[in-house]
Amino acid sequence: xxxxxxxxxxxxxxxxxxxxxxxxxxxxxxxxxxxxxxxxxxxxxxxxxxxxxxxxxxxxxxxxxxxxxxxxxxxxxxxxxxxxxxxxxxxxxxxxxxxxxxxxxxxxxxxxxxxxxxxxxxxxxxxxxxxxxxxxxxxxxxxxxxxxxxxxxxxxxxxxxxxxxxxxxxxxxxxxxxxxxxxxxxxxxxxxxxxxxxxxxxxxxxxxxxxxxxxxxxxxxxxxxxxxxxxxxxxxxxxxxxxxxxxxxxxxxxxxxxxxxxxxxxxxxxxxxxxxxxxxxxxxxxxxxxxxxxxxxxxxxxxxxxxxxxxxxxxxxxxxxxxxxxxxxxxxxxxxxxxxxxxxxxxxxxxxxxxxxxxxxxxxxxxxxxxxxxxxxxxxxxxxxxxxxxxxxxxxxxxxxxxxxxxxxxxxxxxxxxxxxxxxxxxxxxxxxxxxxxxxxxxxxxxxxxxxxxxxxxxxxxxxxxxxxxxxxxxxxxxxxxxxxxxxxxxxxxxxxxxxxxxxxxxxxxxxxxxxxxxxxxxxxxxxxxxxxxxxxxxxxxxxxxxxxxxxxxxxxxxxxxxxxxxxxxxxxxxxxxxxxxxxxxxxxxxxxxxxxxxxxxxxxxxxxxxxxxxxxxxxxxxxxxxxxxxxxxxx
Numbered sequence: 001x002x003x004x005x006x007x008x009x010x011x012x013x014x015x016x017x018x019x020x021x022x023x024x025x026x027x028x029x030x031x032x033x034x035x036x037x038x039x040x041x042x043x044x045x046x047x048x049x050x051x052x053x054x055x056x057x058x059x060x061x062x063x064x065x066x067x068x069x070x071x072x073x074x075x076x077x078x079x080x081x082x083x084x085x086x087x088x089x090x091x092x093x094x095x096x097x098x099x100x101x102x103x104x105x106x107x108x109x110x111x112x113x114x115x116x117x118x119x120x121x122x123x124x125x126x127x128x129x130x131x132x133x134x135x136x137x138x139x140x141x142x143x144x145x146x147x148x149x150x151x152x153x154x155x156x157x158x159x160x161x162x163x164x165x166x167x168x169x170x171x172x173x174x175x176x177x178x179x180x181x182x183x184x185x186x187x188x189x190x191x192x193x194x195x196x197x198x199x200x201x202x203x204x205x206x207x208x209x210x211x212x213x214x215x216x217x218x219x220x221x222x223x224x225x226x227x228x229x230x231x232x233x234x235x236x237x238x239x240x241x242x243x244x245x246x247x248x249x250x251x252x253x254x255x256x257x258x259x260x261x262x263x264x265x266x267x268x269x270x271x272x273x274x275x276x277x278x279x280x281x282x283x284x285x286x287x288x289x290x291x292x293x294x295x296x297x298x299x300x301x302x303x304x305x306x307x308x309x310x311x312x313x314x315x316x317x318x319x320x321x322x323x324x325x326x327x328x329x330x331x332x333x334x335x336x337x338x339x340x341x342x343x344x345x346x347x348x349x350x351x352x353x354x355x356x357x358x359x360x361x362x363x364x365x366x367x368x369x370x371x372x373x374x375x376x377x378x379x380x381x382x383x384x385x386x387x388x389x390x391x392x393x394x395x396x397x398x399x400x401x402x403x404x405x406x407x408x409x410x411x412x413x414x415x416x417x418x419x420x421x422x423x424x425x426x427x428x429x430x431x432x433x434x435x436x437x438x439x440x441x442x443x444x445x446x447x448x449x450x451x452x453x454x455x456x457x458x459x460x461x462x463x464x465x466x467x468x469x470x471x472x473x474x475x476x477x478x479x480x481x482x483x484x485x486x487x488x489x490x491x492x493x494x495x496x497x498x499x500x501x502x503x504x505x506x507x508x509x510x511x512x513x514x515x516x517x518x519x520x521x522x523x524x525x526x527x528x529x530x531x532x533x534x535x536x537x538x539x540x541x542x543x544x545x546x547x548x549x550x551x552x553x554x555x556x557x558x559x560x561x562x563x564x565x566x567x568x569x570x571x572x573x574x575x576x577x578x579x580x581x582x583x584x585x586x587x588x589x590x591x592x593x594x595x596x597x598x599x600x601x602x603x604x605x606x607x608x609x610x611x612x613x614x615x616x617x618x619x620x621x622x623x624x625x626x627x628x629x630x631x632x633x634x635x636x
């Protein structure tokens with residue numbers, strides 16, 4: 001009996017001990033939970049609350065509407081429209097990409113080219129970068145996908161702004177185009193601190209004004225905070241900062257004049273620039289042949305790129321900006337003016353023209369063997385006497401001619417609002433010394449100035465420079481910076497600001513010397529080399545024809561019929577009108593076309609007739625946006 005009681009007490013103590021141990025363990029666990037809860041709710045509250053918000057909120061960038069581009073009359077040259085696209089993020093797709101695309105094809109059409117472009121995009125961007133599979137979905141296709149989007153995780157239907165150039169090839173080298181943002185673009189944007197402003201944007205200006213004015217055209221990206229589910233689907237918008245659209249650009253270009261000038265170059269290669277002398281407004285800027293900028297918006301296809309890139313006519317080259325040429329006899333009015341201003345020769349002084357100029361034991365001959373006899377400056381310009389201007393070269397000197405011509409923009413960067421402008425060559429003794437390594441070649445020979453004085457030799461200028469020099473001559477020496485964008489319109493205030501308002505400088509020219517050159521240029525049109533092209537005009541123009549050699553004849557006689565077409569002479573012309581109140585100055589070149597008087601001058605006549613006698617409207621363009629504020633032969 002005693003042993004039974006003792007055993008029972010021992011068991012009770014063991015039970016009590018176990019209860020205490022269990023209680024202490026439970027208390028410790030509860031204390032741990034309470035401590036952890038306090039740590040999370042109090043100590044880590046701010047950080048964890050922020051992370052929780054991030055898990056339930058998505059920050060979505062809102063791309064801005066790109067600014068539109070219109071001509072001086074309000075005709076739309078570049079605009080935007082809304083487009084639906086399908087974008088795929090490969091990392092979020094369940095299953096094989098090929099299978100997903102096959103299933104998508106049952107709802108929306110996916111062409112073989114779409115597939116190739118998508119696969120290429122995935123290879124370039126990686127698995128976590130959204131890649132466009134289809135663009136230009138119509139309303140029906142967009143609604144079909146929206147109703148079935150739950151079946152395609154990782155595939156999103158998006159709306160975007162798409163650029164469009166309604167005038168096609170017209171003024172393509174002026175406008176340029178937009179294209180997909182490349183790795184190089186991203187690097188440049190990051191370096192300039194602009195990368196954040198391009199979140200959500202797929203395109204950027206690549207060429208022309210689209211690139212030069214990218215910052216103004218792009219606008220400012222907006223932000224939208226959206227509450228999302230665990231699967232990433234939006235529930236509601238929490239906050240929004242609206243995007244700021246890009247500025248609209250009003251160009252100085254008149255699209256009607258532009259198209260008329262481009263029509264004159266059909267089937268030919270060349271360039272033309274027309275400028276309003278008093279303002280520096282570029283009225284027409286032609287590079288022929290041209291291209292369709294719409295091809296580049298979503299990435300040009302292989303075949304189209306091959307045709308453009310491999311064409312022997314090089315349609316992608318901006319000829320007025322990049323092309324440099326000897327300008328032949330169109331340089332003579334400036335050489336004559338230099339001689340007058342520098343006091344090297346009197347305008348009435350006659351110089352014998354036996355058909356050649358002999359200098360240093362070498363004969364420099366007139367084109368076609370023409371002989372003009374005793375010739376003063378007026379007649380030398382009218383009949384385009386090479387001998388007269390050959391003789392002026394050594395008298396003026398290459399350095400003095402360089403310094404004088406430089407003021408008109410020859411061999412200089414004009415500052416036009418396009419990237420990549422070429423400087424060309426305005427020769428001088430220093431230029432030759434810096435550009436040749438061989439000491440024997442660095443020396444300037446007086447005989448080289450003879451060729452320079454007639455626009456040949458080392459002279460190599462852009463058509464933009466020739467047009468600008470003509471405009472400065474017409475504007476009494478006032479240099480207005482040439483520009484394509486005339487007004488920049490603020491998208492928020494609607495205020496339009498003019499880009500160029502004052503002359504950069506004024507060349508101090510004597511009126512009596514200007515009068516000599518102008519009267520001679522007028523007689524070029526009345527009785528000289530351009531008389532046939534400008535017969536019967538209702539206005540009086542002043543100009544100069546020109547023909548420039550593509551290669552040296554080395555004393556041989558030039559015969560166009562025996563020379564390869566691309567080695568034939570260039571035809572040039574420069575002029576302004578009306579003489580009493582210049583409204584337009586033009587310079588143009590027809591590559592490998594022959595005589596300037598017979599080929600280039602008639603083109604200028606068409607341009608002048610359109611601008612000075614028509615009503616300046618383009619009948620093919622209806623959409624607008626309101627805007628506020630046998631002539632004597634000459635030197636080949």
